[in-house]
Amino acid sequence: MRKNVRHRFIAAGGVAALLALGAVSPALAGTGGSRTHTVAAASAAAKGDPRSTTDRVANFYGAYIDAMWDNEDAGAAADAKALRGFYLSAAARKKVADYEAREHANGILFAQNVPVKWSVAYDGSGGGHSMTLVTLTWNDGAGADTSTIKVESDLATRKIIDLAPVG
Known part of the structure; x- marks a missing residue:
């Protein structure tokens, strides 16, 4: 049981680190949360369906x-x-x-x-x-x-x- 708690704690820490990295990545990249950059990135999204x-x-x-x-x-x-x-x-x-x-x-x-x-x-x-x-x-x-x-x-x-x- 103690091992399972430790694994959950490590996993939760990993998720928190990824979320924090995602939050600071735009700032580190120099985008500064620019609305123009966000709109451009959103319009470049693609999706598809192999049945279509x-x-x-x-x-x-x-x-x-x-x-x-x-x-x-x-x-x-x-x-x-x-x-x-x-x-x-x-x-x-x-x-x-x-x-x-x-x-x-x-x-x-x-x-x-x-x-x-x-x-x-x-x-x-x-x-x-x-x-x-x-x-x-x-x-x-x-x-x-x-x-x-x-x-x-x-x-x-x-x-x-x-x-x-x-x-």
Whole structure:
């Protein structure tokens, strides 16, 4: 019994130390509890659900763009290929490869460049499929160039089965 009390005391002390560290960390980092910093950090939060086809499309595009952006990393091309293999159906991979051979451009981004930002939005569902719109932003500032890709996913497998540029 005495050993159990001692373990509880040590655990409680550890929790108190972590809470204290969490309270002073912003001050030590020089943020001074700035409201601007807090709002910026809150808006950067991300979450997802592996059952959601929209979240899976967002996960795919986020990871794929990261791999393409880091093209100087020796493993980036392998990562991009592995992502295609995991998230796209065989038919979608073939369609992408055909586009790339014909257009000499990336068949996931429908471009030769890599975007600086992306966003994903649900666009309806029916017949066992879900539609998602992916908006790619190509530069920063006012009047930034964007393009949109319509992505179709199979609800049963959650795989991307079709993708095409909009407009």
